Amino acid sequence: MGERRRLTNLAYRLLGSLADAEDVVQETYARWYAMPRREREAIGSPGGWLTTVASRICLNLLGSARVRRERYVGEWIPEPLPEHREWTSSATAAAADPADRVTLDESVDMAFLVVLEAMTPAERVAFILHDVFRYPFAEVAAIVGRSPAACRQLASAARRRVRAAQAPVAPTGAQAAVVREFKRAWEARDLKSLMGVLDPDATVVADSGGLVGALPQPLSGNGPIARAYLEIARVAPATTLLECTVNGRPGLVAQQGGVTVTVLAFRIVEGLITHVWAVRNPDKLRPWTDPRPVGGGPSVPE
Numbered sequence: 001m002g003e004r005r006r007l008t009n010l011a012y013r014l015l016g017s018l019a020d021a022e023d024v025v026q027e028t029y030a031r032w033y034a035m036p037r038r039e040r041e042a043i044g045s046p047g048g049w050l051t052t053v054a055s056r057i058c059l060n061l062l063g064s065a066r067v068r069r070e071r072y073v074g075e076w077i078p079e080p081l082p083e084h085r086e087w088t089s090s091a092t093a094a095a096a097d098p099a100d101r102v103t104l105d106e107s108v109d110m111a112f113l114v115v116l117e118a119m120t121p122a123e124r125v126a127f128i129l130h131d132v133f134r135y136p137f138a139e140v141a142a143i144v145g146r147s148p149a150a151c152r153q154l155a156s157a158a159r160r161r162v163r164a165a166q167a168p169v170a171p172t173g174a175q176a177a178v179v180r181e182f183k184r185a186w187e188a189r190d191l192k193s194l195m196g197v198l199d200p201d202a203t204v205v206a207d208s209g210g211l212v213g214a215l216p217q218p219l220s221g222n223g224p225i226a227r228a229y230l231e232i233a234r235v236a237p238a239t240t241l242l243e244c245t246v247n248g249r250p251g252l253v254a255q256q257g258g259v260t261v262t263v264l265a266f267r268i269v270e271g272l273i274t275h276v277w278a279v280r281n282p283d284k285l286r287p288w289t290d291p292r293p294v295g296g297g298p299s300v301p302e
Contacts, residue, residue: 004029013128016117019284028057073208073209080284110246119161122154175266182266191230202221202225208280212261215228225276251263261280263278263288
Protein backbone atom coordinates (compact mmCIF):
# COMPACT_ATOMS: atom_id res chain seq x y z
CA MET A 1 0.00 0.00 0.00
CA GLY A 2 3.05 2.24 0.30
CA GLU A 3 3.03 2.47 -3.52
CA ARG A 4 -0.37 4.16 -3.60
CA ARG A 5 0.91 7.76 -3.73
CA ARG A 6 3.31 7.03 -6.56
CA LEU A 7 0.65 5.17 -8.54
CA THR A 8 -1.81 8.05 -8.13
CA ASN A 9 0.88 10.52 -9.22
CA LEU A 10 1.57 8.42 -12.30
CA ALA A 11 -2.06 7.83 -13.27
CA TYR A 12 -3.05 11.49 -12.87
CA ARG A 13 -0.25 12.63 -15.18
CA LEU A 14 -1.13 9.97 -17.71
CA LEU A 15 -4.89 10.64 -17.71
CA GLY A 16 -5.32 14.27 -16.63
CA SER A 17 -8.20 13.20 -14.42
CA LEU A 18 -8.04 12.68 -10.68
CA ALA A 19 -11.22 10.58 -10.68
CA ASP A 20 -9.90 8.32 -13.43
CA ALA A 21 -6.52 8.08 -11.70
CA GLU A 22 -8.14 6.88 -8.50
CA ASP A 23 -10.18 4.33 -10.46
CA VAL A 24 -6.99 3.04 -12.07
CA VAL A 25 -5.27 2.67 -8.71
CA GLN A 26 -8.28 0.86 -7.27
CA GLU A 27 -8.37 -1.51 -10.24
CA THR A 28 -4.63 -2.12 -9.95
CA TYR A 29 -4.95 -3.13 -6.31
CA ALA A 30 -8.02 -5.24 -7.09
CA ARG A 31 -5.92 -7.23 -9.56
CA TRP A 32 -3.11 -7.56 -7.03
CA TYR A 33 -5.35 -8.96 -4.31
CA ALA A 34 -7.20 -11.17 -6.79
CA MET A 35 -4.01 -13.18 -7.25
CA PRO A 36 -3.44 -16.18 -5.00
CA ARG A 37 -1.21 -15.31 -2.07
CA ARG A 38 1.50 -17.65 -3.32
CA GLU A 39 1.68 -15.80 -6.64
CA ARG A 40 1.89 -12.41 -4.92
CA GLU A 41 4.70 -13.60 -2.68
CA ALA A 42 6.61 -14.85 -5.72
CA ILE A 43 6.73 -11.35 -7.27
CA GLY A 44 10.17 -9.93 -6.59
CA SER A 45 9.19 -6.28 -7.04
CA PRO A 46 5.58 -5.55 -6.04
CA GLY A 47 6.09 -1.87 -6.87
CA GLY A 48 7.25 -2.72 -10.37
CA TRP A 49 4.29 -5.06 -10.88
CA LEU A 50 1.81 -2.42 -9.69
CA THR A 51 3.39 0.25 -11.91
CA THR A 52 3.26 -2.02 -14.95
CA VAL A 53 -0.39 -2.90 -14.42
CA ALA A 54 -1.45 0.70 -13.68
CA SER A 55 0.41 2.00 -16.74
CA ARG A 56 -1.18 -0.59 -19.02
CA ILE A 57 -4.64 0.25 -17.69
CA CYS A 58 -3.92 3.94 -18.36
CA LEU A 59 -2.68 3.14 -21.87
CA ASN A 60 -5.95 1.37 -22.65
CA LEU A 61 -7.97 4.21 -21.12
CA LEU A 62 -6.10 6.81 -23.16
CA GLY A 63 -7.11 5.02 -26.33
CA SER A 64 -10.78 4.96 -25.37
CA ALA A 65 -10.61 8.51 -24.00
CA ARG A 66 -10.09 9.89 -27.48
CA VAL A 67 -13.38 8.34 -28.56
CA ARG A 68 -15.18 9.62 -25.45
CA ARG A 69 -13.86 13.15 -25.95
CA GLU A 70 -15.15 13.23 -29.51
CA ARG A 71 -18.60 12.99 -27.92
CA TYR A 72 -17.81 15.42 -25.11
CA VAL A 73 -19.92 18.58 -25.17
CA GLY A 74 -17.65 21.59 -25.70
CA GLU A 75 -13.96 21.80 -24.91
CA TRP A 76 -12.21 19.24 -22.70
CA ILE A 77 -9.66 20.47 -20.12
CA PRO A 78 -7.69 18.27 -17.71
CA GLU A 79 -9.21 18.09 -14.25
CA PRO A 80 -7.79 20.89 -12.05
CA LEU A 81 -5.86 19.79 -9.01
CA PRO A 82 -6.02 21.71 -5.74
CA GLU A 83 -3.23 22.04 -3.24
CA HIS A 84 -4.53 20.07 -0.27
CA ARG A 85 -3.34 22.38 2.49
CA GLU A 86 -5.51 25.15 1.12
CA TRP A 87 -8.77 23.28 1.06
CA THR A 88 -8.80 20.17 3.24
CA SER A 89 -10.24 20.72 6.68
CA SER A 90 -8.50 17.93 8.56
CA ALA A 91 -5.70 15.39 8.42
CA THR A 92 -8.33 12.68 8.03
CA ALA A 93 -9.83 14.35 4.98
CA ALA A 94 -6.40 14.82 3.44
CA ALA A 95 -5.51 11.18 3.93
CA ALA A 96 -8.82 10.03 2.48
CA ASP A 97 -8.71 12.06 -0.72
CA PRO A 98 -6.59 11.07 -3.72
CA ALA A 99 -5.78 14.73 -4.44
CA ASP A 100 -3.53 14.68 -1.39
CA ARG A 101 -1.52 11.90 -2.97
CA VAL A 102 -0.49 13.88 -6.06
CA THR A 103 2.80 15.72 -5.78
CA LEU A 104 2.65 19.21 -7.25
CA ASP A 105 5.44 20.09 -9.68
CA GLU A 106 5.88 21.32 -13.25
CA SER A 107 4.54 18.03 -14.63
CA VAL A 108 1.04 18.83 -13.33
CA ASP A 109 1.05 22.42 -14.56
CA MET A 110 -2.13 22.94 -16.60
CA ALA A 111 -0.21 24.14 -19.66
CA PHE A 112 1.94 20.99 -19.48
CA LEU A 113 -1.11 18.72 -19.16
CA VAL A 114 -2.74 20.40 -22.17
CA VAL A 115 0.37 19.63 -24.25
CA LEU A 116 0.19 16.01 -23.10
CA GLU A 117 -3.37 15.83 -24.47
CA ALA A 118 -2.00 16.37 -27.98
CA MET A 119 0.23 13.28 -27.75
CA THR A 120 -0.63 9.78 -28.82
CA PRO A 121 -1.30 7.39 -25.92
CA ALA A 122 2.02 5.59 -26.48
CA GLU A 123 3.95 8.88 -26.62
CA ARG A 124 2.37 10.08 -23.43
CA VAL A 125 3.05 6.88 -21.51
CA ALA A 126 6.64 6.58 -22.74
CA PHE A 127 7.37 10.24 -22.00
CA ILE A 128 5.82 10.29 -18.52
CA LEU A 129 7.40 7.02 -17.45
CA HIS A 130 10.87 7.95 -18.71
CA ASP A 131 11.18 11.73 -18.44
CA VAL A 132 9.05 12.33 -15.35
CA PHE A 133 9.36 9.09 -13.38
CA ARG A 134 12.83 8.13 -14.66
CA TYR A 135 12.04 4.57 -15.72
CA PRO A 136 14.69 3.12 -18.08
CA PHE A 137 13.52 2.46 -21.62
CA ALA A 138 13.88 -1.29 -21.14
CA GLU A 139 11.18 -1.16 -18.46
CA VAL A 140 9.08 1.30 -20.46
CA ALA A 141 9.22 -1.09 -23.41
CA ALA A 142 7.87 -3.95 -21.31
CA ILE A 143 4.93 -1.75 -20.26
CA VAL A 144 4.12 -0.19 -23.64
CA GLY A 145 4.70 -3.38 -25.60
CA ARG A 146 7.29 -1.92 -27.98
CA SER A 147 11.05 -2.14 -28.31
CA PRO A 148 13.30 0.11 -26.19
CA ALA A 149 14.38 1.90 -29.38
CA ALA A 150 10.77 2.56 -30.35
CA CYS A 151 10.01 3.88 -26.84
CA ARG A 152 13.03 6.14 -27.06
CA GLN A 153 11.63 7.59 -30.29
CA LEU A 154 8.19 8.01 -28.72
CA ALA A 155 9.63 9.91 -25.77
CA SER A 156 11.77 12.03 -28.09
CA ALA A 157 8.74 13.01 -30.18
CA ALA A 158 6.83 13.89 -27.01
CA ARG A 159 9.78 15.91 -25.74
CA ARG A 160 9.79 17.96 -28.95
CA ARG A 161 6.10 18.77 -28.45
CA VAL A 162 6.77 19.95 -24.91
CA ARG A 163 9.76 22.08 -25.92
CA ALA A 164 7.81 23.70 -28.75
CA ALA A 165 5.06 24.72 -26.33
CA GLN A 166 7.29 25.79 -23.45
CA ALA A 167 7.77 29.41 -22.43
CA PRO A 168 9.97 30.91 -19.72
CA VAL A 169 8.28 30.40 -16.35
CA ALA A 170 8.24 33.46 -14.11
CA PRO A 171 8.78 33.11 -10.36
CA THR A 172 5.65 32.15 -8.46
CA GLY A 173 5.45 35.56 -6.81
CA ALA A 174 5.45 37.31 -10.17
CA GLN A 175 2.75 34.99 -11.49
CA ALA A 176 0.65 35.58 -8.38
CA ALA A 177 0.91 39.34 -8.86
CA VAL A 178 -0.45 39.05 -12.41
CA VAL A 179 -3.32 36.80 -11.32
CA ARG A 180 -4.09 39.16 -8.44
CA GLU A 181 -4.27 42.11 -10.86
CA PHE A 182 -6.59 40.11 -13.12
CA LYS A 183 -8.80 39.42 -10.10
CA ARG A 184 -8.75 43.07 -8.98
CA ALA A 185 -9.66 44.35 -12.44
CA TRP A 186 -12.42 41.74 -12.82
CA GLU A 187 -13.93 42.63 -9.46
CA ALA A 188 -13.73 46.36 -10.22
CA ARG A 189 -15.13 45.87 -13.72
CA ASP A 190 -12.13 47.82 -14.99
CA LEU A 191 -12.07 47.04 -18.71
CA LYS A 192 -8.82 48.87 -19.43
CA SER A 193 -6.91 47.18 -16.59
CA LEU A 194 -8.32 43.78 -17.47
CA MET A 195 -7.22 44.17 -21.07
CA GLY A 196 -3.84 45.40 -19.87
CA VAL A 197 -3.05 42.22 -17.95
CA LEU A 198 -4.03 40.01 -20.91
CA ASP A 199 -1.74 39.36 -23.85
CA PRO A 200 -3.24 40.86 -27.06
CA ASP A 201 -3.50 37.32 -28.45
CA ALA A 202 -4.65 35.68 -25.21
CA THR A 203 -7.01 32.71 -25.38
CA VAL A 204 -9.58 31.48 -22.90
CA VAL A 205 -10.96 27.94 -23.03
CA ALA A 206 -13.90 26.84 -20.88
CA ASP A 207 -14.93 23.29 -19.99
CA SER A 208 -18.50 22.70 -18.83
CA GLY A 209 -19.20 19.25 -20.25
CA GLY A 210 -22.55 20.67 -21.30
CA LEU A 211 -23.71 20.54 -17.68
CA VAL A 212 -23.57 24.29 -16.96
CA GLY A 213 -23.27 27.47 -18.99
CA ALA A 214 -19.85 28.32 -20.44
CA LEU A 215 -18.16 29.74 -23.51
CA PRO A 216 -19.05 27.27 -26.28
CA GLN A 217 -15.66 27.58 -27.98
CA PRO A 218 -12.26 29.19 -27.31
CA LEU A 219 -12.25 32.98 -27.25
CA SER A 220 -9.20 34.96 -28.37
CA GLY A 221 -8.06 38.57 -28.01
CA ASN A 222 -7.68 40.64 -24.86
CA GLY A 223 -10.64 42.87 -25.75
CA PRO A 224 -13.22 40.11 -26.32
CA ILE A 225 -11.97 38.18 -23.27
CA ALA A 226 -12.07 41.22 -20.98
CA ARG A 227 -15.59 42.10 -22.11
CA ALA A 228 -16.72 38.49 -21.65
CA TYR A 229 -15.49 38.44 -18.05
CA LEU A 230 -17.11 41.77 -17.28
CA GLU A 231 -20.37 40.34 -18.59
CA ILE A 232 -19.93 37.38 -16.25
CA ALA A 233 -19.46 39.83 -13.36
CA ARG A 234 -22.65 41.62 -14.41
CA VAL A 235 -24.88 38.54 -14.58
CA ALA A 236 -23.38 36.83 -11.50
CA PRO A 237 -22.67 39.66 -9.04
CA ALA A 238 -22.66 37.40 -5.98
CA THR A 239 -19.66 35.40 -7.21
CA THR A 240 -16.68 35.43 -4.85
CA LEU A 241 -13.18 35.17 -6.31
CA LEU A 242 -10.54 33.41 -4.22
CA GLU A 243 -6.81 33.17 -4.79
CA CYS A 244 -5.68 29.55 -4.80
CA THR A 245 -3.01 27.24 -6.12
CA VAL A 246 -4.26 25.35 -9.18
CA ASN A 247 -2.02 22.55 -10.43
CA GLY A 248 0.92 24.07 -8.63
CA ARG A 249 0.49 27.59 -10.08
CA PRO A 250 -1.34 30.71 -8.88
CA GLY A 251 -4.97 30.53 -9.96
CA LEU A 252 -8.47 31.62 -9.02
CA VAL A 253 -11.55 29.88 -7.69
CA ALA A 254 -15.03 31.32 -8.22
CA GLN A 255 -17.61 30.42 -5.60
CA GLN A 256 -21.33 31.07 -5.28
CA GLY A 257 -22.88 30.52 -1.89
CA GLY A 258 -19.69 28.82 -0.74
CA VAL A 259 -19.81 26.30 -3.61
CA THR A 260 -17.02 26.23 -6.17
CA VAL A 261 -18.45 26.83 -9.64
CA THR A 262 -15.30 27.61 -11.64
CA VAL A 263 -11.58 26.97 -11.30
CA LEU A 264 -9.30 29.14 -13.42
CA ALA A 265 -5.75 28.19 -14.35
CA PHE A 266 -3.42 30.61 -16.12
CA ARG A 267 -0.37 30.62 -18.35
CA ILE A 268 1.69 33.77 -17.86
CA VAL A 269 4.48 34.82 -20.21
CA GLU A 270 6.53 37.98 -19.72
CA GLY A 271 4.06 39.43 -17.25
CA LEU A 272 0.94 38.89 -19.36
CA ILE A 273 -1.73 36.19 -19.32
CA THR A 274 -1.59 34.22 -22.57
CA HIS A 275 -4.02 31.41 -21.67
CA VAL A 276 -6.93 31.01 -19.28
CA TRP A 277 -8.40 27.57 -18.67
CA ALA A 278 -11.78 27.80 -16.96
CA VAL A 279 -13.12 24.49 -15.65
CA ARG A 280 -16.86 24.60 -14.88
CA ASN A 281 -17.85 20.96 -15.25
CA PRO A 282 -19.20 20.07 -11.78
CA ASP A 283 -17.87 16.52 -12.11
CA LYS A 284 -14.34 17.91 -12.37
CA LEU A 285 -14.78 20.22 -9.39
CA ARG A 286 -15.50 17.55 -6.78
CA PRO A 287 -12.06 17.89 -5.14
CA TRP A 288 -12.87 21.57 -4.67
CA THR A 289 -16.21 21.14 -2.91
CA ASP A 290 -14.94 21.72 0.65
CA PRO A 291 -17.30 24.48 1.85
CA ARG A 292 -14.51 26.12 3.85
CA PRO A 293 -13.11 29.09 1.85
CA VAL A 294 -9.77 28.33 0.19
CA GLY A 295 -8.50 31.88 0.09
CA GLY A 296 -9.50 35.45 0.56
CA GLY A 297 -10.98 38.33 -1.37
CA PRO A 298 -14.12 40.37 -1.81
CA SER A 299 -17.05 39.41 -3.97
CA VAL A 300 -17.43 40.59 -7.52
CA PRO A 301 -19.19 43.95 -7.02
CA GLU A 302 -22.84 44.37 -7.80
